[in-house]
Every structure is written in structure tokens, then in C-alpha cells.
Amino acid sequence: MSLSLYDTTIGSSTKALTALLSLLKKAQEHPEAATIPETRIHEDMLPFKFQVLTVSNFAKKAVERLAGRELEAWADEESTLEELIARVEKTLALLATVKPEDLQEKEQAIHWGKQLLGTCSTSQYALDYMLPNMYFHLTTAYDILRMKGLTIGKKDYIKPFVGGFLALSD
Template sequence: MSSTIPLYDATIGVSTNSLKTLLDLLKKAQAHPEADTLAATRLYPDMLPFSVQIIIVSNFAKKNVERLAGRQLDVWADDETTLEQLVARVEKTLDLLKTVKPEDLDGWSGDRTTEIKIGSFDPVKATASQYVLGYSLPNMFFHLSIAYGLLRMKGLELGKADLLKNFVSDFFTLPGQ
């Protein structure tokens, strides 16, 4: 017996929950005494700053819409450097995701592929499941986790529930939420 997970839930649903989590984190960051410096925070000098972690999650959500719903979207500047700008970016991305319906992702079955760039490898052809499970979702979770870790490093009181509550909210309410 095989089971399937709707492509919409795995992409638009997970992207929405990731962005809602970032929005929650950003709002907590805005209340931090060092709020003005948090966007530039890095874990290590050669790593991307907090602001870029947010932009990358937003871009993966946007690319899910472009690649899987077949939409040609405007290029966004990717130049947000303040928490306020990052909040606006996340809200803009959430608004975009609200325009996608499950039927917009119909037609993704079998050997149909999309082209992606992985580092210096361009193009790489991937089926929807290869793209979503092997590239898009792992990248979103990586950058979401780095953003969370950067804020923890700066002393924000965050816990695992802050990272998970939007993902489990449709079937479970975490204690204290």
C-alpha cells in the first residue's frame, strides 16, 4: 500500500509555516535590547548574516511558487537589512503564498522535471519529489534553524516550541501556547 502527501501541503503549507515561524521570531527580535544590530548577526565571519537567512527562506518559498505552480514572478531586490524590512519581506511572501491554490500544483507526476541550480551546477533536472524533498525543504529548514540559532546566540529567550508551534498547530496545541 502506498501513501501520498499532497504537493501543496509539502510545499506551500510547509513554506507558510516556516514563514510564520520567522515572523514570530522577528517580532521577538524587535523587542530585544540589541534589535538594531540583530539583522547583521553572523554565527561565524564567513557565514551569511541573519538578514540573509530570512531572505533565503523567503526565496525558497517564492521559488516553490515559480517552479511548481509555473508562475513567472518579479525579481525581488533581496536587500533587506533591518528587522522592519525583514518583517515586511516575510509578510509579502506570505501574501504571495495565499494566492496559490492546491490545483495550481496539479500536473506534477511521473517524470516531469524542473530545472534548478545547485551551487555551480546549472541546470540540474529534478522531479517534484526530488526538488521538494532533496533541495527546497532541506534548505528552508537549514536557514530557518540558523536564524533561530543566531537569535538564541544573542540571548533571545526561545525554545523548541518557538520553532515548532506553527508546524503542529493544525493538530496539536503546545502547552503554554
């Protein structure tokens, strides 16, 4: 089996967002659920809601960049768990509209904010920029939830990734 660009980007993003959605739904049950969106691991780090929005944005950006779609801007104003859940569901619905044949290999411009850092191939973009960033923010969201005392474990994070070939019970 060889990995396709679709599996690497849209498939991985779908699994990451599925894991995030499950974590968000568990967070709703926490006694301090209303405080979670603004929770930070450290004062100089961005809050939980930013982590969720960034995972969503990397998945959305993959559709824009790799499928060549121009999508409307999303406001990034979600501030409650319910709104963050809706955002993740919206992103999953967008990913479901992409087919493998929609993706194109082309040169990708990489920006840090407004600053152009350079260019790379689509494969380099996916493997060396998009996926590491998406997983970083997914892991940070997971870590914030653990810090808040949610009863979650590695299975909650990894199950959407390995559920197709490993039998993990809840």
C-alpha cells in the same frame, strides 16, 4: 491521509514563514535589535538577514517553479528587522494566492548559483532540495537569535508546524 505536493511545499513553506515571522517579532523587542540583521554565528557564515531572505526566496521559488508563475524579481535589499518582517509578510501573502490545483509535476533544473547541477522531478525537488534548504536557513536564523540571547525555545520554532494537532501553550 496522503501528502499532496501543495501540503509539502506551500503548506510547509507557510508554516516555516509563520515561525520565522514570530521569531522576527520577538527579535524586535531585544535591546540590540538593530544589530541582529548583520549578526553571524561565525565570521565565515552569512548574516541573519541572509537567512531570512533565503527562507523567503525558497518559498517564492516554489511558487514560480511549481505553479509555473513568472514573478517579478525581489531585490533582497532588506536590512532592518522591520523590512525583514515586511518581506516575510509579502511572501506569506504570495503563498496565500496559490491553490493546490495550481501546482504541476514537471522536471526541475537545479542550479547552484549559475551552475546547473542537474534535473529532478518536482517531488524530488521539494523533498530533497527545497525543504532541506529552507529548514536549514530557518534553523540558522533561530540559532542566531538564540546566540544573541533571545528568550526563545523549540516551541517558538515548532508551534506553526504542529499547532493544528498539538496543543502547545505560549
